[in-house]
Amino acid sequence: MGVVSPGFRGRARESSRRLPPGQYETHDFPVLSAGPTPRITRDEWEFAVTTETGARHAWNWAELTALPSDSPTVDLHCVTKWSKFDTSWQGVSLDVLLAEVETAADFALVSSYGGYTSSLPLEDLLDGQAWIAYGYDGDDIPPEHGGPARLLVPHLYFWKSAKWVHGIQLLTEDEPGFWEGLGYHDYGDPWREQRYQGD
Amino acid sequence: MDYQPDSDEHQDGNALAGPLSEIFAVDLTSALGRCASCGVTEPVARLHVYTRAPGLVGRCPHCGHVALRVVRSPDTAWLDLCGTAALRIPLTS
C-alpha cells in the first residue's frame, strides 16, 4: 500500500511555490552557451568597472579574492524554462565592488571574455542582489559554467548572469546586450514571466 | 579574436535549416555567406551553430564572429544577419 509521506508532499508544495510561471524544476545544471568556452587563467583574469565619464576601476584575481565575500544560496531561473533550486556560490557582492565607484548612471552593460554581453538597470546589481562569483558548490566554477568568475544576479532570468565576466560599463542610457538586442526582454523578471519583448 | 571551437559545443549550419525555413521560401543553408568580420565566404551550412542557448547562434568557422542569430518566441521570429556581409542565394531559373 502506497504511503506518501508528509515530507514528500511538503517538498512538492514548496517546489511549486518557488517555481516562477512556466518553469520546471531540474536537478542537473544545464550548460547554455552562445559560443565556445573561453579558457581564462587566473593570472590573466581581470575585471573592470568603467563609468559614464570613462573612469576605470580594475581588479585582478588576487585583489578580487582578497575582498570580503558572501556565500549566497539561490534559485536559478533560465529563460529556456528550467529552474534549479538551492545553488551555493561564493563571490564578492557588487555593493563592495561599486562602493568606491562614483557614478550617476542608471544602466549597466556587462561584458564577458568571448564577446557576450547582457544589460540591466544598475540598481539590480546593488543591495545584495548581485555578485561576481568565483566559487560554486564548494569548488572553483568550472569553465563551462562561467569560471573563473561569472556574474550572479539570480532574481532575473539567468542569461543576465554573464559567464566569464570581464567588465561592467555604467551607462546613462540603456544599451541592449546580446539577447536583449534580439527579442528578449530588457528586464527579464521570471516572476512576471518577462521572456520576450512585449511580455 | 582567437577562435578555439570545441566540436562538442556546436553543430553545423544544417541545424538552421528548420528554423530558417519558417522565414524564407528558399533553403538558406546552401546560400553562400560572406563573413562581415574576416571576409571569408562559406555556405551557411558550414557555420558553427550553438543551439544550447536562448536562440541559435551561427558563428563563422574561420574567425568565430557571430554571422547569424535567430530567436523564436511563440509568435515571433527575430533574425540578426549583421555579421553576414552578403548572402548569395542559388535560385532555379
Ligand SMILES: [Zn+2]
Ligand atoms: Zn569570419
